[in-house]
Amino acid sequence: MQKVPMTVDGEKALREELDQLKKVERPKVIKAIAEAREHGDLKENAEYHAAREQQGFIEGRIQDIEGKLSNAQVIDVTTLPQTGKVIFGTTVRLIDANTDEEKQYQIVGEDEADIPNGKISAGSPIARALIGKEEGDVVVVKVPNGEIEYEIDQVLYL
Incomplete structure (x- = not known):
């Protein structure tokens, strides 16, 4: 099986x-299933079916994790x-070449991605463009509405 970074x-x-x-x-x-069973006929017991569905979700998530x-x-x-090189786990400060707007992203695993909090998946277009580059490099990221050019201002190993 493949390792998950x-x-x-x-x-x-x-x-x-x-x-x-x-x-x-x-x-x-x-406990909810046991209580719902006490209410009698399981065929028409919505609480029982909802609890069983919730149990299936929980067990599936446990197996997934x-x-x-x-x-x-x-x-x-x-x-x-x-080394100043962008790798998995590093935090990268970028400057948009067109607007001089600063952005900061940490490159993380797929399950950790949280864009509003500055965490992007290693498989995202921005991360793929950044990995392997160094401080001072200019990268072009292809986005749905064109291309964005960023300069790598700083690579942090936090």
Whole structure:
């Protein structure tokens, strides 16, 4: 199976979600199923069916997270030599060549991506254009409405 790149924070967040699902959500839904069963006829019991559906979702998510964690390749950029090169896990400060607007993104795993908080997936067009480049390089990112030119101002290994 293919390794899934993940930051230290991404692994921590998945482990916390898994813990929450196993220790809180799963027992809660099991209790809800037991209570719904006590109401009688299961064929017409909406509470029972809703709880069973929720149980299926929780169990599926638990399996998904366990699979990702078992195939995780956790990358801690703070332990890597700081070469000024953009790699997975680094935070990159960019300057839009046309507007001089500054943007900052951290390149993270697919599950960690959160654009409003400046975290972009390593598979995104911006990240793919940036990886392997260095501070001072100019990159052109193809977006749906054309191209955007960025200068890499700073690469941070946070």
